[in-house]
Amino acid sequence: MRTVAELLESLLDAQRRLLGREVHGAAAPTAAALRDTDPWHLAAELTSFNAGLHAHRESWGRLTETGTALCPVVDGEILPETPWPALTGARASGTELLVGHTRDEFRLFSVMGGRQGTFTEWDADAALELLAPQPHGAEAYRAAFPQAGPEELVEAVYSDALFRMPSQKLAEANAAAGGTSYLFELRWTAPALGGALGACHSLDVPLAFGTLDSPVGVQLIGGEPTPEAVALSHEIKEAWIRFVTTGDAGWAAYRADRQLTRVLDAESETLPYPEQASRRIWEGCCPAPFDLT
Helix, strand or coil, X not given: CCCHHHHHHHHHHHHHHHHCCCCCCCCCCCHHHHHCCCHHHHHHHHHHHHHCHHHHHHHHHHHHHCCCCCCCCCCCCCCCCCHHHHHHCCCCCCCEEEEEEECECCHHHHHHCCXXXXXXXXXXXXXXXXXXXXXXXXXXXXXXXXXXXXHHHHHHHHHHHHHHHHHHHHHHHHHHCCCEEEEEEECCCCCHHHHCCCCECCXXXXXXXXXXXXXXXXXXXXXXXXXXXXXXXXXXXXXXXXXXXXXXXXXXXXXXXXXXXXXXXXXXXXXXXXXXXXXHHCCCCCCCCCCCC
């Protein structure tokens, strides 16, 4: 097992190689130095780092199209393989698991990146080729969503490949390995920007931690949270606390035959998994790890 210092040093080395420069104000590769580093400085460096990903497509492949390089890496040592086949193949044990996603994961990136409303058929083709399960995923998406335009297709495949299907498949694989999985989807629409963000990526964070007045909370929910936002935050916090303390999230556990999922909204419900079209497209396929060559 690598130490925190070794992991930090590996990260800094990767940043230097990819960006061709020393990381500005980089801390020494020790746990103490990391602890004393201003979190806002780390966030700024990560933002800068991610902004340069596109220039490194040849060496980092599909990862550069996600907008962030902050993800687990299958290195053969700490993470020897992806979790889905490890669980279903009895090479890992099931556990108590709370996992989920938002309904409109990719919307945050399209809106904040200024791309909403600008996606073309070329963008949709490129996204489907990059992220849909091979060899027939692109055709499957177009067949499953026949009325979808380029915007909807780009949003669907990015949301599925990076967030929704990994979460759903992890819940299913963990249950198959003897664990207890509690799956959720956040469906509540972020009030900011007139609702343009939908139930976007990161919306669950201020709700779950009760930090509605944090920068992210204000950006997504607004400066004065509505009673609906406060009530939903309380519901999610209570579920998280209950799960941590008892191992039970408070709704029916996910099983492959029923696929029960907590859909979090102004009036939350426990329903069969709501993204059935996407689930069928990905049936029998595991999300592929990113290649770092």
